Amino acid sequence: MLEKVIRSPLILIVSLFLMTIMLWSVYYGAFSNVFESVLLFVLIIALSTFLFLILFHNKRNPERKISWKSWTPYELKEEDEGQQWVTYRATRKVYIFFYFAIPAGLMVVAVFRHIEFMPLVVLFVLGTTQYGIYWHESRKYLNDREEV
Incomplete structure (x- = not known):
């Protein structure tokens, strides 16, 4: 836990x-x-x-130690070929998200340039969405695998 x-x-x-x-x-x-x-x-x-x-x-x-010195995200821990495939799929989805989200975020910052904290809001939304996409994709595949 x-x-x-x-x-x-x-x-x-x-x-x-x-x-x-x-x-x-x-x-x-x-x-x-x-x-x-x-x-x-x-x-x-x-x-x-x-x-x-x-x-x-x-x-x-x-x-099952967690290293705090050389912080490699746990999501990239690939113990077998199945986890490597799940990491590949989730990372691919995050990359596709950023492919469209970064230009959209720049447009939001440009349109709402009079709101001075808009860059922070955009960075926060991009970061949380990245974690959400990766977590959702990896959970989807790993939960399917555990049920079989």
Whole structure:
């Protein structure tokens, strides 16, 4: 269970959200200094907790260690040909998404250039959608494989 939480794309989406809010606050002065300090404290606590969970998991499961030094995304862990194929399919879908989404994101930023935080919104949406597509595609294939 702990490993699923650590390797979940939701952790990455939440951290991306927190970092986006922090950047928005710093660059656009959207919040007070107290809020920025609280947000920075939350980011530090979240990172510390995440690293503690990794260390705790590695101590309990030495045969399935999660490396935090050379962070290779768990999604790219390919133990057999089936997982390599799933990674290929999911990565292909993400690439196709970015092929169309990056120009569309640039257009959104250009059209809404009067909204100063629009680049952060576009980056956040692109990042969360990437995680969502990859997670959905890999879960779809892996769940089908587990049912057989």
